Structures are given as structure tokens and as C-alpha cells.
Amino acid sequence: MELWGVSLDQPATYWQIWEWVSVSIPNLLWILAMVGLFVGALLIPFPKGKDES
Amino acid sequence: MSAPTTDRPAAGTEFEPTTWTGSIRKRWLNTLPPEKMLPENQPSYVASWIYVFGMLTIVALLIVLVSGSILTVGGVQWFHTSSLGHFVNSLHYWSVQLFFMFMLVHLAGKFWMAAWRGGRALTWMTGVAAFLSSVGVAFTGYTITTNFNSQWIAFEAKDVMNAAGVGAVFNVADFGQMVLLHVMLLPVVLGVIVVAHVLLVRKHGVVPPLQAIDNEITGGVASS
Amino acid sequence: MSRTATDLDSRPWAGPNRHYDIVKEGAIALVVVSILVAGLSFIFSSPDDAALTFKGWAADAPDTLYIATVSELAGSSESAGYGPPYNSNSDGLTIGPLALQKWGGISHPYDSAQDLVINPLTAMPESADVTTALKQWTGASADQQTAWAGDYEAALTDEAGANGDPTAVPEGDYGPVPVLAQALVDASASGAYDSVLLAGGQFFAMDNTKQLLFMGDGGYMEDQAVADHLGGDMWGMMNEAGSWPGQVWLAPASLWYQLPAFNEEGTTLGDNADAIIAGILVVLVLILLFVPFIPGLRSIPRWIPIHRLVWRDWYREHGRQA
Numbered sequence: 001m002e003l004w005g006v007s008l009d010q011p012a013t014y015w016q017i018w019e020w021v022s023v024s025i026p027n028l029l030w031i032l033a034m035v036g037l038f039v040g041a042l043l044i045p046f047p048k049g050k051d052e053s
Numbered sequence: 054m055s056a057p058t059t060d061r062p063a064a065g066t067e068f069e070p071t072t073w074t075g076s077i078r079k080r081w082l083n084t085l086p087p088e089k090m091l092p093e094n095q096p097s098y099v100a101s102w103i104y105v106f107g108m109l110t111i112v113a114l115l116i117v118l119v120s121g122s123i124l125t126v127g128g129v130q131w132f133h134t135s136s137l138g139h140f141v142n143s144l145h146y147w148s149v150q151l152f153f154m155f156m157l158v159h160l161a162g163k164f165w166m167a168a169w170r171g172g173r174a175l176t177w178m179t180g181v182a183a184f185l186s187s188v189g190v191a192f193t194g195y196t197i198t199t200n201f202n203s204q205w206i207a208f209e210a211k212d213v214m215n216a217a218g219v220g221a222v223f224n225v226a227d228f229g230q231m232v233l234l235h236v237m238l239l240p241v242v243l244g245v246i247v248v249a250h251v252l253l254v255r256k257h258g259v260v261p262p263l264q265a266i267d268n269e270i271t272g273g274v275a276s277s
Numbered sequence: 278m279s280r281t282a283t284d285l286d287s288r289p290w291a292g293p294n295r296h297y298d299i300v301k302e303g304a305i306a307l308v309v310v311s312i313l314v315a316g317l318s319f320i321f322s323s324p325d326d327a328a329l330t331f332k333g334w335a336a337d338a339p340d341t342l343y344i345a346t347v348s349e350l351a352g353s354s355e356s357a358g359y360g361p362p363y364n365s366n367s368d369g370l371t372i373g374p375l376a377l378q379k380w381g382g383i384s385h386p387y388d389s390a391q392d393l394v395i396n397p398l399t400a401m402p403e404s405a406d407v408t409t410a411l412k413q414w415t416g417a418s419a420d421q422q423t424a425w426a427g428d429y430e431a432a433l434t435d436e437a438g439a440n441g442d443p444t445a446v447p448e449g450d451y452g453p454v455p456v457l458a459q460a461l462v463d464a465s466a467s468g469a470y471d472s473v474l475l476a477g478g479q480f481f482a483m484d485n486t487k488q489l490l491f492m493g494d495g496g497y498m499e500d501q502a503v504a505d506h507l508g509g510d511m512w513g514m515m516n517e518a519g520s521w522p523g524q525v526w527l528a529p530a531s532l533w534y535q536l537p538a539f540n541e542e543g544t545t546l547g548d549n550a551d552a553i554i555a556g557i558l559v560v561l562v563l564i565l566l567f568v569p570f571i572p573g574l575r576s577i578p579r580w581i582p583i584h585r586l587v588w589r590d591w592y593r594e595h596g597r598q599a
Contacts, residue, residue, distance in 0.1 A: 006320060006321060007322075008321050008322065008324070008519050008520040008521050009322075009324070009519045009520075010519060010520055011504075011505070011506075011519065011520070012506065012516075012519065012520040012521075013520075014506060020535040020536070020537065021512075021535065022511065022512060023512070024506065024516055024517075024520075024522075024523070025520070026517070026520050026521060026522040026523075027515065027516065027522050027523055027525050029522070030150070030154065030522040030525050031525060033154065034154045034157055034158060034525075037106075037154070037155075037158050038103075038158045038161055038162070040102065041101065041102035041103040041105075041106065041158065041162070042101070042102075042103060042583065042586040042587060043586065044102055046100045046101050046102055046590075048100070049100065049295035049296055049297060091299075091300070092297075092299070093296065093297070093298070094294040094295060094296050094297055095294060095295060095297040095299070096290045096292060096293070096294055096295075097292065097293040097294060097295045097591065098588055098590075098591040099295075099297070100295070100590050100591070101586075101587045101588070103587055105302065105306065108299075108302055108303050108306050109306050109310060111303075112303065112306040112307045112310045113310055113314075115307065116307075116310060116311060116314055132325065133325060139322065139323070139325065140318060140319075140322075142323050142325070143317075143318035143321070143322050143323040144314055144315065144318050145323075146318075146323035146324075146521075147313075147314045147317040147318050147321075147323070148310075148314045150317075150522060151310060151313065151314060153524075153525070153526045157526060162587070164568070164577075164578065165578050165581075165583040165584055165587075166578065166584050166587055167575065167578040167579070167584070169568065169569035169575070170286040170287075171285075171286025171287035171288075172286075172287045173569075174569040174570070177568065177569050178566055178567075178569075181562075181565050181566045182566075185562065188526065188527070191524065198325070199328060200324075200325050200326055200327060200328050201326040201327060201328055201329060201501065201505075201518065202324065202326065202517075202518065203328065204328055204329060204489065204492060204498060205498065205501075205502045205507055207485075207489060208489055208492070208493045208498065209509060209513070209514070211489070212551045213551050213554070213555050215359075215360075215361065215362060215369070215370075215378050215551075216369070216370040216377065216378050216549070216551035216552035216555055217377055217378075217551075217552065217555040217556075218377030218378060218379075218380040218381055219381070220361075220362050220378075220381060220384075221361070221362040221380075221381020221382060221384035221385070222381065222384075224385060224484070224486060226484065226485045226486040226489040226490075227483060227484045227485070227486065228483045228484070228485055229483030229484070230483075258289060258290050259290075260286060261285050261286055261290065261292075262584065262587075262588035262591050262592070262597075263578065263579065263582075263584050263588075264579075264582075264584075264592075264597045264598040265285060265588075265591065265595070265597070265598070266595060266596050266597065266598055267284065267285040270292055270293070270595060271285055271290075271291065271292040271595075272288075272290075272291025272292055273284065273285060
């Protein structure tokens with residue numbers, strides 16, 4: 001019932017990594033986004049501020 | 054001895070409390086004076102994007118609370134039949150997703166910075182407590198969506214609750230109990246923990262870098 | 278080797294500061310996150326799979342509802358033999374000598390035959406043969422009830438015989454059981470059963486325990502959950518219906534339910550999985566809580582110096598300890 005966009009109301013694809021580990025693609029994307037935010041936060045330079053004496 | 058005519062002590066004098074109220078004021082102002090609560094600066098080493106994730110987590114929580122409040126006004130089953138209600142439900146769902154994502158990045162950052170150093174153990178522990186109570190709030194939220202998720206999640210969760218011996222108190226199939234926990238009691242618990250967590254950060258300041266050299270620049274003695 | 282906390286960590290910062298507006302940071306964050314949340318909501322919406330009802334069960338799979346009803350009368354269903362807090366038909370799960378499940382007592386009394394079949398059918402207007410069947414059941418001894426229902430269930434589910442088909446059950450002494458089971462399926466099909474089970478004769482009804490327990494017996498709800506990849510042994514705890522992200526933060530809890538050792542029936546670990554895993558999770562939580570005090574664990578940030586990225590500007594300007 002989205003206003004416009006992608007309908008997620010359909011079964012997800014699951015990736016079987018090995019015998020008892022499987023992850024849904026949406027969850028995998030979530031994990032990648034989280035890791036990406038963490039790595040990005042560490043690597044992307046933070047703007048230099050005004051130092052006080 | 055006559056009572057002072059004004060509450061504010063004369064300039065240059067120390068405030069000596071004579072009441073419980075005054076004692077609390079003195080302790081508060083000693084621990085968290087206004088310049089510590091609302092500073093216009095931060096230590097120079099606070100210069101990384103990792104530091105914004107605490108704020109992002111709180112901001113996401115704010116959106117969770119606002120969207121949840123609108124859902125409260127609409128009622129628990131509003132979103133099944135109203136497209137505006139469903140949109141607000143989506144706001145609530147996605148803000149929860151971002152809340153947890155930002156919180157986990159924040160937790161990872163704080164771990165790798167060993168942010169519990171220097172007497173900040175309680176800051177770490179309140180953070181963990183906030184994470185745990187968030188899980189509790191989110192879980193009870195799922196039991197009141199009044200759709201298939203509620204049924205299945207409650208059915209599975211009851212086994213863990215019962216096995217742990219708390220199923221007698223927390224009945225995940227008791228809708229009235231779950232909605233009150235989710236909307237009132239658990240958010241209050243979470244709110245108290247978050248406030249305590251933030252005040253502790255203000256009180257102790259942001260932890261200095263690991264392996265920083267303590268010399269005249271940092272206010273220590275010159276290294277020999 | 279031990280390290281003492283440096284005085285630098287604990288004393289108020291006396292070194293250089295930089296001008297910073299924390300409230301402005303918050304305001305910008307609020308705008309950014311609000312736009313992000315609104316955008317995600319516009320584009321992807323949120324899940325809302327309709328709740329299952331007994332009316333739906335009777336329409337989709339009347340045979341399994343029939344068999345489930347018989348098992349409730351026979352007291353052989355999963356809910357009937359659950360144990361505390363619902364009844365004492367089982368001792369419940371244990372962690373070694375600790376029988377935590379029993380500690381709360383029977384706080385929510387539940388009798389599958391009475392609560393799910395007899396009481397609701399009695400509360401509804403019914404045909405003469407159902408009234409007779411109810412009288413026959415309630416007038417019989419508990420042993421007689423068990424004999425009727427048990428025999429009927431065995432005959433009904435006999436794979437070499439009726440194999441789940443009520444019309445193919447051989448003649449036998451089953452008492453009122455077939456009539457009662459059919460009456461419940463019929464009441465479900467009309468929608469009456471959902472209402473009666475929920476309300477239980479009251480005006481205000483909030484407690485859905487009975488219907489949840491019944492809905493979980495017989496496989497109807499579980500089949501739907503497994504189809505949605507929400508089963509416990511398929512990382513279901515962290516999944517969501519459809520293609521929405523689920524509860525990724527529950528992965529450390531869901532993990533344990535995937536281990537083969539916890540899924541083997543008949544073993545101590547397998548039979549008490551929920552209790553033991555709850556215990557494991559308590560231990561993990563305590564470890565996470567007390568990281569600052571756990572030697573080794575609290576030193577990991579020193580051994581794996583990711584922090585050098587965080588404070589690289591500071592180290593470049595002011596040096597770093599060896």
C-alpha cells in the first residue's frame with residue numbers, strides 16, 4: 001500500500017551461505033549499510049573546526 | 054536567623070544550602086553546571102563522523118516517539134484501514150530500523166574507542182541498558198500490530214518467556230498488557246535510561262584518545 | 278600485563294578545544310533523518326500481513342482444523358501438554374537442575390478440551406445433536422473422555438487407514454467426539470467461533486491466550502510462518518514477512534536456534550532449547566554490560582587499534598604513545 005515506489009509485499013530472496021546460515025537480501029543490505037556507515041564514519045574526513053586557544 | 058530575601062547568593066560567595074531542595078541544587082550545579090550541559094565547544098580530538106551517531110540515534114528515537122504518538126491517537130488498528138495511518142506506521146517502522154542501525158554503529162564506535170575509560174563505566178553500562186530496553190520496546194511493539202506478525206511473534210516468544218520463568222508475569226498473548234508496556238512503561242524506562250546516559254556523557258566529557266601523550270598541552274606535566 | 282587508567286582519561290579536559298554547536302548538529306540530524314524516514318516510508322511502505330482467523334483456517338484447511346480439534350479433546354496437542362504457566366501436564370523446560378518454567382506456577386489455567394471446544398460450543402446456539410454430544414461429553418468421566426478422543430484421534434490420523442479424512446474413519450466407540458469436532462469446524466466457518474473464543478462471555482476482552490495456543494496447534498499458523506521464512510530454525514527471529522528488513526539486531530539471539538544441537542529432538546539440549554538459549558543470552562548480556570571490567574575483552578580496542586582512524590588528526594598534531 002505504498003504511495004509510489006517499490007512493493008516489498010512479495011517473498012524475499014534468501015542467500016544460503018552455508019549449511020545453517022541463510023540471510024535475506026533485505027537484511028543483508030541492512031547489515032552492509034550499517035557496516036558502510038561505520039567504515040565511512042571512520043574514513044571520511046571531518047570538517048576542521050575553529051580551534052580555541 | 055532570617056531567611057534570605059533572594060535565592061541567588063551574592064556574587065563571590067558560595068551557596069550554602071539549608072534545605073533538601075537547596076542541597077539538590079548545589080549538587081546539580083556542581084556536577085552539571087550550565088556550561089557543561091550546553092557547551093559551545095568540544096575537545097579538539099572530537100573530530101570524526103563516528104561521534105555523530107549518538108545524536109543520530111537520539112534523533113531517530115524522537116521520530117519513533119512522534120510517529121508512535123500519532124499512531125496512539127489513531128488507535129492500534131487504525132493503520133489497517135487508513136492509508137494515512139499506514140504511512141504513519143511506515144514512519145514508525147523505518148525510524149525504528151534507523152534507530153537500531155545508528156545505535157549499533159554508535160556501540161561499535163564506543164567499543165573500539167574503549168570509551169569506558171576514566172570512570173566512564175556507568176556511561177557504557179547505561180548505553181547497554183538502553184540497547185536492551187530498546188529491544189524490549191520493539192518486541193512489545195510487534196505484539197500489538199494486530200496482524201500476522203503479532204500472532205507469530207507472540208506465539209514464538211511465549212516459549213522463551215515461559216522457559217525463563219517470566220511467562221507468568223509477562224503474557225505476550227495478553228494484548229492489554231502488551232499495549233500498555235509498549236506505549237507507556239517501557240518507553241518511560243528507556244527514556245530514563247537515555248537521559249541518564251546523556252547526562253553521564255555531559256558530566257564526564259568525551260573520553261580522550263587512547264594512547265594520547267599526557268603533557269603540558271593536555272594539562273599534564275611535561276613528559277620527561 | 279596490566280595497565281592503570283591514565284589520569285588524563287579521568288580528569289576534566291584541560292587541553293585544546295574547538296568551537297562546536299551541538300544543538301545545531303542535532304537540528305541538522307533531525308532534518309536529515311526525518312527526510313530519510315519519510316523517503317523510505319514513501320517508497321517502501323511497511324509490512325501488514327493480515328492476522329489469521331479460525332474462519333480463515335476453516336476455509337483454507339478444514340481438515341487440519343478438524344484434526345487439531347480432536348487433538349485438543351484428546352489432550353495430545355502441543356498446547357494441551359505445555360505445562361506451566363497454563364497447566365501441569367508437563368514439567369516444562371529446564372536448565373540442568375533449574376526448572377525455571379515452574380517458578381511462576383499455573384498463572385494462566387488452561388484446559389484445551391474445556392476452553393477450546395466445550396465452553397465455546399456450549400455458549401453458541403447449536404443443533405440438537407451438538408447439544409446431545411455436549412451433554413454426553415460433560416457427563417462422562419475424564420477417563421472415558423480420554424478414551425473416546427484418544428481412540429478417535431488414533432483412527433483419524435492412522436496413515437494406513439483414514440489418514441486425516443474424517444469420512445474414512447472406521448467404526449468405533451468415539452462417543453461425541455466426531456460431532457463436537459465437526460461442530461467446531463462449522464462454527465469457525467461461520468465466523469462465530471472467533472468471536473466466542475475471544476469474548477469468553479465478557480464485554481471487554483483483551484486476553485488472546487486461548488486463541489493463540491489453539492492457532493499454534495495443528496500446523497496452520499506454522500505453515501504460514503515457514504512460508505514467510507519466519508520459522509525459528511531459519512533465522513526467523515530476525516526475518517520479516519515479504520521483502521522488508523527484519524530485526525537484524527536479534528541475530529545474536531537467533532543464531533543459537535540454528536545450531537543443529539538445539540534442533541535435535543530427544544536430546545537435553547534440543548528439548549530444553551528455549552530455556553538454555555535464554556540462559557546463554559543472559560550470560561552474553563552480562564558480558565556486554567560488564568565489558569569495562571572484563572580483562573582481555575576490555576583490552577581488545579588496544580590490540581586492534583581501529584581508534585587510530587578516529588583520532589588520526591589528533592595523533593598527527595600531538596603525537597601518540599608508543
